[in-house]
Amino acid sequence: MPRAARRTVTLHDVAAAAGVSVATASRVLGGSSRTVAPEFEERVLAAAAALRYTADASARAMRRAGESITLIADDLTTPAMGIIVAAMERQARMSGVFVTVSSTWAAPERQLEAVRVLRALRPRALVLTSSRFGAGELDHRLLDELRAYERDGGRVVIAGVAHGSFDSIAFDNHAAGRLVGAHVARTGHGRVTILAGPAERVNFAGRVSGFVEGLRGGGVQARRIRVVHCEASRQGGFDAARELPAGRTDAVLAVNDVIAIGALSAFRAAGVAVPADVSVTGVDDIQLAADVTPRLTTVALPLAHVGAESIRLALRERGTAEHLTVQGRLVIRDSTRA
Structure with a gap:
């Protein structure tokens, strides 16, 4: 029995x-x-x-939630986000807290649901990093949830873009794009294609506008600047570069290194020499940018610094919202001609 x-x-x-x-x-x-x-x-x-x-392990985990900081990100698989998360974890460990992560794939409903669930677990702070909202553009329901969370004693930090309601640390994406555009114009490139990523990505839109400003300021005619939207992936860059008309561009400016590396692969497969036939640039300066052939010209963004500063903001004493902006640095390598 x-x-x-x-x-x-x-x-x-x-x-x-x-x-x-x-x-x-x-x-x-x-x-x-x-x-x-x-x-x-x-x-x-x-x-x-x-x-x-x-x-009861689950009850113990609930008690420990108050010692944690939770990162809510669009996509945890990208190299740039990996650098940010690693820096957050190191800084949190030194501060006696731990970091948990949640990916929403930039879907607004998933972002909202993640915040609602995490509010119930009562972590010490929430760090949001998303490329789909800019200053003042958080969905009103998400904004209400975040404000309620802060009223209950939590902290909110927005990483990657500026936001007036909460502590934030942002990249100056426009300035990063302008550095690249000015360099490409200065080195004599007159026909430029911009691989702009998805149209709704706010950080990419800032880089595209910076590209255009730098190119125009260097004398490139507006009619010779072409903007092509693509997936924010290596495959997206490969497909977009493969579709470019032969001989119609002498420089490709990608909004991140992953897209640029995809473009390099497409040109290599088509027998197009980089940089002799076409120059290629990126933004971020992930580790692979220095390892591909030819090595990629890019803008180095302080990704690890943003991760560490996000933790500092999340743990600081409550007060007036602090807004930081960080700058990139042009790194000239072999993928652009001198």
Whole structure:
């Protein structure tokens, strides 16, 4: 015959068997930093062993949520986001907290649902990084959830773009694009194609406008600047570059390094020499940018710095919202002709 399931032993049962309070039993079995008299600790441990008590791991995790900072990101698989997350984790560990991450794939409903669920878990802070909103453009429902979370004692940090309602640290994407555009114009490129990524990505739109300003300021005619939207991936860059008319462009400016690396692959497959026939540039300066052949000219963004500063903002004393903007640095390598 089937055996009856063993009754779940609770912390109250252990406390009663040991003759101590539930709080004392919890301190012994929950790993509390508060000390318990040795004789009480021995009684609690003996009672727990005799009753075969098992701590509720989910309840312990709920208690630890208050020691965590949660990152909500569009896509955790990109190299740039990997650098940011690694820096956040290092900074958080040094500060005595830990980082959990959640990916929403930039879907507004998933962002909203993630914030709602995480509010219930009560982490110490939420760090949002999304390329689909800019200053003042958070969906009103998401904004309401974030404000309610802060009213309940949490902290919100927006990383990557500026936002007036919360602490934020932003990249100057327009300035990064302008650096590249000015360099390409200065080196004599007169027919330029911009691989702009998805049209709705705010950070990419800033880089595109910077490209155009730098090119126009360097004398490139507007009619010789072509903007092509594509997926924000290596395959997106490969497909877009493969479709470019032969001989109609002498420089390709990609809004990130991953797209640029895809374009390099397409040109290599088509027998187009880089940079002799066409120059290629990116933005971000991921590690692969220095390892591909030819090495990629790009704008180095301080990705790790943004990750570390996000944690600092999340842990600082509450006060007036702090807004930081970080600049990129042009790194000239082999993929652009001198």
